[in-house]
Amino acid sequence: MADFDWSFFTEVLVGGLLSGVMYSLVAIGFVLIYKTSGVLNFAQGALLLFAALTFVSLVERGLPFALAFLVTFAAMVLIGVAIERTVLRPLTNKPPITLFMATLGLSYIIEGAAQLLWGTQVHGLDLGIEDLPFDVAGVFVSQFDLFAAATAALMVALLSAFFRYSRIGLGFRAVADDPFAALAIGLRLPFIWASVWAAAGLVALVAGLLWGARLGVQFSLSLVVLKALPVLVLGGFDSILGAIVGGLLIGASEKLAEVYLGDLVGGGIEGWFAYVVALAFLLIRPAGLFGQKLVERV
Amino acid sequence: MTVAASETTASLLPASPLAPAVIKAAPLALLLVVAYGVIPFIGDSYLFEAILLPFLALSLAGVGLNLLTGYAGQVSLGSAAFMAVGAFAAYNFHLRVEGLPLAVAILLGGVSAAAIGLIFGLPSLRLRGFYLAVSTLAAQFFVQWVLTKFSWFSNQSASGVIDAPPLTLFGLTFEGGAGRYLFALVVVTVLTFLAARLVQSETGRNFIAVRDNETAARIIGIPVLRTKLLAFALSSFIIGVAGALWAFAYLRTVEPAGFNLDRSFQILFIVIIGGLASLRGAFFGAALIVVFPLILSRLGSLLLGDVFDSGVLDMTQRIVLGALIILFLILEPDGLVALWDRLRRRLQPGSRPA
Secondary structure, eight states: OTTOOHHHHHHHHHHHHHHHHHHHHHHHHHHHHHHHHOOOOTTHHHHHHHHHHHHHHHHHTTOOHHHHHHHHHHHHHHHHHHHIIIIITTTTTSOHHHHHHHHHHHHHHHHHHHHHHHOSSOBOOOOSOOOOEEEETTEEEEHHHHHHHHHHHHHHHHHHHHHHHSHHHHHHHHHHHOHHHHHHTTOOHHHHHHHHHHHHHHHHHHHHHHHHHHHOBSGGGGGHHHHHHHHHHHHOTTOHHHHHHHHHHHHHHHHHHHHHTHHHHTSOGGGTHHHHHHHHHHHHOTTTTTOSSOOOOO | OOOSSOHHHHHHTTOOTTOOHHHHHHHHHHHHHIIIIIHHHHOOHHIIIIIIHHHHHHHHHHHHHIIIIIISOOOOSOHHHHHHHHHHHHHHHHHHSTTOOHHHHHHHHHHHHHHHHHHHHGGGGTOOHHHHHHHHHHHHHHHHHHHHHOGGGGTTOTTSOEEOOOEEETTEEEOHHHHHHHHHHHHHHHHHHHHHHHHHSHHHHHHHHHHHOHHHHHHTTOOHHHHHHHHHHHHHHHHHHHHHHIIIIIISEEOGGGSOHHHHHHHHHHHHHHOTTOHHHHHHHHHHHHHHHHHHHHHHHHHHGGGSOHHHHHHHHHHHHHHHHHHHHHHOTTHHHHHHHHHHHHHSTTOOOO
């Protein structure tokens, strides 16, 4: 290890941390829903796909960027309300795992609908940020990754402020603490749930645009949910901070493992390595890094 | 997970005081007579290749997952991985051990799947609910990676695709659609029978106790950890054999990509739609999953003509399947099997309305 290349190591590490931010972006959408309705929303990836696909298709039809963003956001709000009405409300008080399976079905519906509506071809998405590497103290960093990290930071700041200072945000927290007590003091649960799904839709839209710009907007976009799950397991399902720290840890360890261990076993380990990290961690701390409590019975 | 109607209560209800076990067993006997004695002679190859063979393999996988998820209450999203282990292990045992009968190879495939299932079941000792469901995904991705990465498993075939050996059992070779159907039918009948015995045994009741209340189960002296691991192993064994059937009897050639996450979800859907904690449910669910795309494609091209191409069909299938899942979860959480029982009770004169 005498000639260990530290600058290369740092470069891999920074690249990993920044791609971890992209995972966190997806994971935050999960946390929002989980905190307020106790559902692991498997459809988050499908929502992300739907948002990105709708946005790209609107832009391709000549809508200006801002208008397309607003229209897509409105669509996500509508979907959120529809999900609350047709899926969550009838399933109130069912075991969490039933709700999870319902979101599995939901993800099939949304994926199918998105592609039925907008077609299955791959769309390019240009956000106007060039993916040029630039030099920070001898380490090359992708400009796009930095932009994504800044966006994520901004979004987390906004969400935190929203939760802390706004009335609806306080309502969210009340519901997360105790849905029955929240109901008893007259909070309208359906409204809260619908707005939380709308907020998750916004997160999905932002994450979808960033991931779409990176990978192209296509079906495989909905598979980023599989990247976010180990992040959630590691960070705890109900902690935004956990989603961020988990994302960074997973992103960094995944990249490092791919570069330093991948060759030993023939590469391609990014599909499962994150899961192994998360599992190994859970054996030590079953509630994740920042999880509030152990998820009780299935 | 709380499942209201377990198999035992469901099958007790329609029995009037006069009905002895003979009458209860009559429909099953009739079904077996038709399955063994009639269908092989009147079915055409489309019926075998497109409907019955995938139906049998998926039903068996559904039976396996139902042991784990329906009875023991542990949700798994990695069923396809255990199918893949079963298929590839059976293939390799048959290829590399001289003179090993195919039936033994398939059995060993199931045993290998059970061993892998045991390993990936270990997290269930500490994790519950979503955390466990997510951790079973690790099995899905890891197994698929191993099978694609190391070409030894597919006998160095460049594409990772393996060709199935001829199906032989006790010196008989099962060929053609009808032959392979019979082979699969024998395997499915035997394993389903054993699974039915299992769920009524003490082990089966332990599964249910662990599902319904883990702490209470521990208090009355049920070895919870051992029971969970046993559920993982037995379920994976059956799913592994189902994978071997899927590869050898249905597709005849198999690649790791065929056992992807979508297949795992498909098997979970079979269990949900058919009915949790019901072995019959797995057959109902598998029938629906196999037949409904065929009906949808016929119906679609009939109503919409050329607009309904394979892409649209694929998407429509996803939407309808997703909607079915949600509808069943909301309207009939006990699945098709509960619908069926209600229908039968209504048709049976003299029985009390439930």
